Amino acid sequence: MLMDTSIFPIMDDVDSIFADDVELIRNADVLEEDYTPDEILCRDDVLQQYTSVFKPIYKGRPPQNAFLYGDTGVGKTAATKYLRENLERDIERKNEQLPENEQITLNVVWINCENFTTGDHKTSSYQVAVGIVNRLRDKGNRITGTGYAPQDVYDIMYEELDDLEGTVLVILDEVDKIGNDDTLLYELPRSRDIGYVENVRVGVIGISNDYTFRKNLSPKVKDSLCETEIKFPAYNATELSDILSARAKLALYEGAYTEETISLCSALAYQEASGSARRAIRLLRRSAEIAEENGSEQVEESHIRQADKDLEYGNIVESIVDQDDEKLYILKALAHLDKAGLTPARTRTIHAAYSRVVHSYNTTTGKDPLTQRGMFNHLSKLVMFGFVNTIDHNKGVGGGQWNEHEFSDDVNPQKVKDAFEDRNLEWLDVDVRGIKE
Ligand SMILES: Nc1ncnc2c1ncn2[C@@H]1O[C@H](COP(=O)(O)OP(=O)(O)OP(=O)(O)O)[C@@H](O)[C@H]1O
Ligand SMILES: [Mg+2]
Known part of the structure; x- marks a missing residue:
């Protein structure tokens, strides 16, 4: 009798919290970053x-x-x-x-x-x-x-x-x-x-x-x-599909995914990551993991959508990690203000919070805060990179004009905290109450 090997349910007697009811991934190594494919396709x-x-x-x-x-x-x-x-x-x-x-x-x-x-x-x-x-x-x-x-x-x-x-x-x-x-x-x-x-x-x-x-x-x-x-030009969605399809064949059990799985992962990687095969492969892996966690025998669209969100989260944290120390301090100041319900905040409020943040690290870094103007230059870059939004208040002649800042939709205090952790920087709590007059 032929056994159906398309999906391999775990039926062993060991009852472990690490096991899932179904396994869709047959060979996880193939989805790893350092795997060298036998064939380079579309190139x-x-x-x-x-x-x-x-x-x-x-x-x-x-x-x-x-x-x-x-x-x-x-x-x-x-x-x-x-x-x-x-x-x-x-x-x-x-x-x-x-x-x-x-x-x-x-x-x-x-x-x-x-x-x-x-x-x-x-x-x-x-x-x-x-x-x-x-x-x-x-x-x-x-x-x-x-x-x-x-x-x-x-x-x-x-x-x-x-x-x-x-x-x-x-x-x-x-x-x-x-x-x-x-x-x-x-x-x-x-x-x-x-x-x-x-x-x-x-x-x-x-x-x-x-x-x-x-x-x-x-x-x-x-x-x-x-x-x-x-x-090396970027891949288009069709090329991504070809690459991903070859990878999926080796990595997943037959029946664990469909053509739609491949085309949706490829389309998303094409739109959101300018034709990156790495993104397409990561998306497939995360989708399969989510499907397994949900006890599903096949990767569904909802798993891919969830995987896409997870990866976006990781990307933002990664790009925060890449920022220099001054920008990290400003983001941390905004995180404290955000948590205290004090955003959007004016530049001088952010500067006061930022100064407290810099001082809290002073014993290890020996660094003093930049002037408000110096800090503002970094803050403007954070706006340019899309981490921070500016709200422009213009009350017309005589009414004054000022700006307020808050996190963009992509950033929140947790992501900043995660980025500090990734950079091995200690997250010191800073009290910002009473900072805003
Ligand atoms: N033509 C291809 N055929 C098969 N697999 C591919 C192909 N192109 C890329 N990949 C896979 O996509 C992933 C990313 O590719 P790679 O690491 O070569 O990107 P890169 O151009 O070096 O990017 P970076 O500039 O970020 O280092 C790898 O897992 C690689 O195996
Ligand atoms: Mg490379």
Whole structure:
């Protein structure tokens, strides 16, 4: 007798609070961020261009440099991982046919530049160089991110690179996090020409979703790193459906979803996240989880709508987390005022609350509050970013004009609190009663 495996109900005897009555997800790994798909779909043109960048390496010729750019979630990292794996596999195969002295040696150093940003310390060329050194050294021999003169770090890095053989491909993902100092981006691709290395040939791939960064690269970097530029366009709803459909087949039990599931998730990711495949995949995962929590044997529209709301919530919190300290303090001041029923509030009221917030952290930060004008500049940015709304009061000639501020519909005190938690900042209670005259 054939068993119906399309849905796998949990019937075991263990009665656990962690179990759901039905399971729709067959393989959760496939929905994870670091999963590399076997096939990169809907990217034929881009892949063709990108493959040509790697061809010289396969042929044992000097490597090329390339700069990849495009919005978030459009497959830049996925395509790079995919081609890297293919290149390494094919070189291994080719080497099996070649005499030892003709074999190709490829070393890949993959650095995610985001990992070097901590709190106020932005990633810099220096820290990425430290990262490259440590990637090439064993645990006991690593260097720290402080305490070396920049030139020393670069020297150590080139020594480490030169100790390798053949081709070194350095992949700098999220390279925009490197900030204004693009020394590394200029020098690394030219390291052999400049004479920093003799034994190896270095190729660099830079990946970014920040268009301003690309525009502002110095002409020197454009000349070296951007030898080949590859643009990853956003996906349309049909392409998202194709990608999501392939993923769903591997991740979910047959019968746990329908074509409508795929098209709704794709349509929402297209409308709300400008064609991000990441968003579509996350939406599918969250929808399936909600369906499981509800004991439903299939993902329904209501589950997808709920999942979409959950993700929006996470996005807002994430973008609050990205703000600088002054803006976080202002948002916290607004959170206290909001809770005390004191919003919308005038700028001077917000400034008084903000000052109390800054003082409450003073023992750890040593920081004093900005002047009202200084704070107002940050507040205006928060309005511009859509976190805060301004209410304009204009009583005409002689009646005066003033502004009041409150959270926009997207923000509430809980989200600000969650963002503080994500940033590992303690949430100190601040009393704002009596602050408004
Ligand atoms: N063409 C594709 N085929 C299959 N899966 C894809 C494709 N494009 C993107 N994905 C999947 O979508 C998710 C996001 O893609 P990826 O991480 O490559 O985005 P990205 O362009 O690097 O974005 P970011 O700029 O935010 O880093 C990943 O899970 C990836 O596997
Ligand atoms: Mg990426």
